[in-house]
Amino acid sequence: DAGVIQSPRHEVTEMGQEVTLRCKPISGHNSLFWYRQTMMRGLELLIYFNNNVPIDDSGMPEDRFSAKMPNASFSTLKIQPSEPRDSAVYFCASSLLRYTEAFFGQGTRLTVV
Amino acid sequence: GESVGLHLPTLSVQEGDNSIINCAYSNSASDYFIWYKQESGKGPQFIIDIRSNMDKRQGQRVTVLLNKTVKHLSLQIAATQPGDSAVYFCAERQAGGGNKLTFGTGTQLKVEL
DSSP states (O other): OOOOEEEOSEEEEOTTOOEEEEEEOOTTOOEEEEEEEETTTEEEEEEEEETTEEEEOTTOOSTTEEEEEEETTEEEEEESSOOGGGOEEEEEEEESSTTSOOEEOOOEEEEEO | OOOOOOOOOEEEEETTSOEEEEEEOSOTTEEEEEEEEEOTTSOOEEEEEEETTOSEEEOSSEEEEEETTTTEEEEEESSOOGGGOEEEEEEEEETTSTTOEEEOOOEEEEEEO
């Protein structure tokens, strides 16, 4: 398996624009996580899904953020409208069972100017 | 002006020495713990995990110790190598919390030649 695949790797956008980050989890994994990493706040869990269903979205900062998982092999994290303070590295991770580790993608570095 | 970010603890060790990285976790209900390594520009990478019914687990050159009494986790790296230089995170998963994985702030390990 190629691991967790995220796209794009880098995204530069202007304030106010919509941004969509994409993630393909490892085949067969049933949990998917979206994290955000910044110097100020470290690695924060935004939302996670079990079997394509959102379980905990308490980490989603504002209504501008939304995440979907239409099927077991694809998830998106959308920011609309984007703001400069959304600039960060966004990671997607997936895991198979409760007592197994989460595998991370390479991340998407988002810069909002 | 200069932005203020998280102050990552830094551990500097000589090549060949043993390293010990510590982590205090927050929730006594957590029942599964993972150590991750993150190199610059990459996503966190699994190193070793331990369940709460254990107090020690060994891998290749790494050992994780768990002290539930004081909610403390440590990672020991034997014969530290330059390739071990990275930021190390501990992560905890709460019993009854689904698959929610919460990360600590991290420790920067620097290996000096």
